[in-house]
Amino acid sequence: MAKKNFKELLPDIKAFVFDVDGVLSGGQIVLHPNGEPMRTVNIKDGYAMQLAVKKGYPIAIITGGNTRSVRMRYKRLGVKDVYMKSAEKIHDLNHFLEKHQLDAKDVMYMGDDIPDYPVMQACGFPVCPSDAAPEIKAISLYISDKKGGEGCARDIIEQVMKAQNKWMDEHAFGW
Known part of the structure; x- marks a missing residue:
């Protein structure tokens, strides 16, 4: 069987699963004087995530980081599954799949670096930002033209x- 085009x-x-650093935030982190990493996020990413939640897509955040601001940001967008301090992301992915009765082949995972590699191999639709590590690009079915955090x-x-005709409807015009 011929390999399918990603479209x-x-x-x-x-369902959607995202890494944070290098995907939902840029590759550079400013350190607050108290040592906590401070991240910037993209407002358009946030809009799309909250709309996807409204439309019934399960979304998970799986990150090695552990900051209150990250948890608060995604909870406010309606993301219920936020996994912090994830040393081996595959364990959290498996929990997410079981919780939502999903098959990994039906899940899109966006990662950017080596800790994402095993999870991306497990998911049916691995994708990455344009500035991802070469090893991650090599296993991605789609490489966005956007960088992490952009x-x-x-x-x-x-x-x-859009492919599922769920983008522009009556739910699209508010937060």
């Missing part, structure tokens, strides 16, 4: 939702 797989995506999550969520 042919978009209608099959049932709208790469919006890019892929929008493509999936």
